[in-house]
Amino acid sequence: MARVPADAVDGEIDSWLGKICSALDLDRSAVYQRTTADGPIYISHTWTRPNSSISPTPRTLDVGKHFRKSTEWVLAGNPFVYSRRSEIPPDFRVPDRIAERYSPKAIAAFPMWAGDRVIGAASFARFRSPRDWSPRLLERLTLAARIFGSAIERKQAAAESQASRAELVLAQRRSMMGEMVASLAHELNQPLGAILNNLGGLGRLLSQGNNEPALAARAISNAIEDTKRAGEIVRRVRAMFSGASTNKVAIDIAALVSEVVTLIGSESALRKMTVEIEPSASPLEVLGDRVLLQQCVLNLLVNAFDALMDTPELERKVTVGIAPEKPGWIALSVGDNGTGIDPSVAGRVFEPFVTTKSGGMGLGLLVTQSIVEDHGGKIWLVPNAERGTTFTFTLPLMEKTIARRKVARERTAERKPRDK
Numbered sequence: 001m002a003r004v005p006a007d008a009v010d011g012e013i014d015s016w017l018g019k020i021c022s023a024l025d026l027d028r029s030a031v032y033q034r035t036t037a038d039g040p041i042y043i044s045h046t047w048t049r050p051n052s053s054i055s056p057t058p059r060t061l062d063v064g065k066h067f068r069k070s071t072e073w074v075l076a077g078n079p080f081v082y083s084r085r086s087e088i089p090p091d092f093r094v095p096d097r098i099a100e101r102y103s104p105k106a107i108a109a110f111p112m113w114a115g116d117r118v119i120g121a122a123s124f125a126r127f128r129s130p131r132d133w134s135p136r137l138l139e140r141l142t143l144a145a146r147i148f149g150s151a152i153e154r155k156q157a158a159a160e161s162q163a164s165r166a167e168l169v170l171a172q173r174r175s176m177m178g179e180m181v182a183s184l185a186h187e188l189n190q191p192l193g194a195i196l197n198n199l200g201g202l203g204r205l206l207s208q209g210n211n212e213p214a215l216a217a218r219a220i221s222n223a224i225e226d227t228k229r230a231g232e233i234v235r236r237v238r239a240m241f242s243g244a245s246t247n248k249v250a251i252d253i254a255a256l257v258s259e260v261v262t263l264i265g266s267e268s269a270l271r272k273m274t275v276e277i278e279p280s281a282s283p284l285e286v287l288g289d290r291v292l293l294q295q296c297v298l299n300l301l302v303n304a305f306d307a308l309m310d311t312p313e314l315e316r317k318v319t320v321g322i323a324p325e326k327p328g329w330i331a332l333s334v335g336d337n338g339t340g341i342d343p344s345v346a347g348r349v350f351e352p353f354v355t356t357k358s359g360g361m362g363l364g365l366l367v368t369q370s371i372v373e374d375h376g377g378k379i380w381l382v383p384n385a386e387r388g389t390t391f392t393f394t395l396p397l398m399e400k401t402i403a404r405r406k407v408a409r410e411r412t413a414e415r416k417p418r419d420k
Helices: 006-022 068-075 096-104 136-207 213-242 253-263 263-268 289-309 362-372 396-413
Strands: 028-034 040-049 080-082 105-113 115-125 251-253 274-278 285-287 316-326 329-336 379-383 389-396
Touching: 006 028, 006 040, 006 115, 006 136, 028 105, 028 136, 040 115, 068 080, 068 115, 105 136, 115 136, 115 316, 136 213, 136 263, 136 289, 213 253, 213 263, 213 289, 251 253, 251 289, 253 263, 253 274, 253 289, 253 316, 263 289, 285 289, 285 389, 285 396, 289 316, 289 329, 289 362, 289 379, 289 389, 362 379, 362 389
Parallel strands: 274 316
Antiparallel strands: 028 040, 028 115, 080 105, 105 115, 251 285, 316 329, 329 389, 379 389
């Protein structure tokens, strides 16, 4: 019983009920359990002598109803034993129709303990004739009932542990789903907000007779691009669940930054922001997913805009820098001259649901970090010398990424067994 796995306890109890009854020339035995301290008792295990006229104990038998007094007595922690029916105390007797069908001529029933509580009972009975129970035998049967109780307690604990793990997995899945939905809402909110701003501006131009057709055309173009970006985000989520891989291509980082600054042009104008790009002296290309890297730059720009809302309009400035970081690497930085980030929060801004915004979700930087690291880079922040904060992330240049992949392929080929 001590060695058997928890999921095999029931089979072991069934086996030992039969072995005990066969060794003691008994006819029937059963184990009764209750799920809770006040719950109903039910028959969980039973054994009946084979090839005999003795009916098996029905699993549906309500022992708490038909044998109420003796059941309560045993579940209170007391043994219930008689060698012949004449020894049954008057208070414990049952109607003749019940006794004739279910009552044995001799029985020894014992409480089944699990620690300091009774979780059920084990009974051993003879129906063919009376039987005497020696004190030594009663001690051994009491011990058997205790062993059964301990084994059942272990099985119940394993079941509860498994249920707890299942609940934890479910809770984690719910949490992940909540984070994903929140992240998706966060990502979609930016292009949808930009679309709304562009269409709002277009509506105002049309209501005024559209004296600036170039500005209207740019608003329409921006709204179209933002709509495409929103659709691409949804497509990425669908691809993630379908197992599709991301499409990584050669990307000119300076061109990508210019595209994002153009896309967010209406937002920067609305908020009275000045965005300056400090490009690299030479073209710098990386191998990556264009939409995801656009999202990284966009997230950092929107965060910079938010950080500048308490800064006077004429002083609001965001700087985007692109420069080689070290051999084989490029660094992209987005800095603002806002109020900066509280040092108590600065070390945790990449954690989920940590935000400095009153209405923020705390997922934008987490998503950005995930994208950067998926491209082989790193991201960090530093407070500026005078005012504001600068976020910087690095990416390996395309040549370095291709070289690393070549080395990885060669190492994989070396590890594969060769034909002899």
